[in-house]
Amino acid sequence: MARTPRNTLSADLIVRTALALMEAKGADAFSLRGVAAELGVGPMALYTYFRNKDELYDAVRDHLMSLLPDVPKDAPWPDQVRSVCRSLRLLMLQHPCLAQLLAGRPLSGHETARVAEGLLGVLRSAGFAPETAARTHTTLFTYVLGSTSWEIQMAAERRDPEAWRRLRMSMESLSARDFPSVVELAPELARTTGGDEQFDYGLDLLLAGLQSKTEVRTPS
């Protein structure tokens, strides 16, 4: 067996390989041993660059977050907020594993702070007080996280025929007596499991609430 030459590995190469595996087989299927095998090295080779699996997770998340575009300048603040939220959602849809990476572990790493920086900057420029800006940022961020994670989960379910069949069966077995509204609105509900429209609906509710707040304080 030819010994692997030195310095064939690097933190960046490992992160990119891990990301490729996660996108191919899902964040759950991903394993250190799988990444090592893909790179043609022993499992322990990775421990030179990452102390454990969680550190690799963090590095992958940080790498993905670096792909986020900057906040557009010279636009009304509600449009800027919409842009940041949509960018994050788009990135999560393009890299479904990001949802699990963000949900499973906390914010750490500089790239993750860029979302906060973008949103907070916009909100401060719009004249919101520090406390309001912070609360609004967290509200928006958790809304994007929750709604997009849900959308990704439902999309994954739809692709798995067995799981999809069980979900349909479960819905159809609900009695109209115990669940009148769910049964009556089943077609409408099915249309809300994802898509730009559903996302923008909730985002617009939040922005409308925010604007009604500002109008009270500074009546035109």
Place this chain on the structure above:
Amino acid sequence: MARTPRNTLSADLIVRTALALMEAKGADAFSLRGVAAELGVGPMALYTYFRNKDELYDAVRDHLMSLLPDVPKDAPWPDQVRSVCRSLRLLMLQHPCLAQLLAGRPLSGHETARVAEGLLGVLRSAGFAPETAARTHTTLFTYVLGSTSWEIQMAAERRDPEAWRRLRMSMESLSARDFPSVVELAPELARTTGGDEQFDYGLDLLLAGLQSKTEVRTPS
């Protein structure tokens, strides 16, 4: 070795044991073998009641959702909506594993449909059109899911001294040049990582947005 007598197990007993283990050691640490060991049986004994680990997950989730209280009658609809959302959040806080159970796998099981039924019933009674009711329900549900999951995650981080130290270090190492708003608003941001106030702030934004929507259509 005394052979385990028959019918010592039941689906309900297994679910309760699994739930106890998840709450004690976290949803990740939970394993089929661990549940079996706790019950004093071999790992294969569980397969009589559940086809695989995911089915047990679903059963635990459904069991937890059955603990949700009913929607209060005879209250203004915004209060009813608030009540449903707060009940779900409270249940998630009392049973942190529920966040992962809801995020990791889809809605299935009758008990899970109760949230939807409660919210949809309230919204329909308030006079919302079918499509609006469905979209609003999903928006509210995903907001509760996202914000409470985030809150739970941050609370777990705070309990782990090592992780908490790294998070503080990561925040403090942010340069005021690249992340001016994050650095400036750090104390305010820290206060938004959870708590009733933060949750109600976002919920009120959504409700305010919703009411501004209805006022346009039916001006008083």
Place this chain on the structure above:
DNA sequence: ACCTGAACACCGTTCAAGT
């Protein structure tokens, strides 16, 4: 039907060792 035990193909991680 209900539970057992051995076995398979995996994990993350530690430890001691090579270069």
Place this chain on the structure above:
DNA sequence: ACCTGAACACCGTTCAAGT
């Protein structure tokens, strides 16, 4: 420093078997 190989203590699940 960078990578290896063996080993430990786990997984979920299949299969054949007992009662």
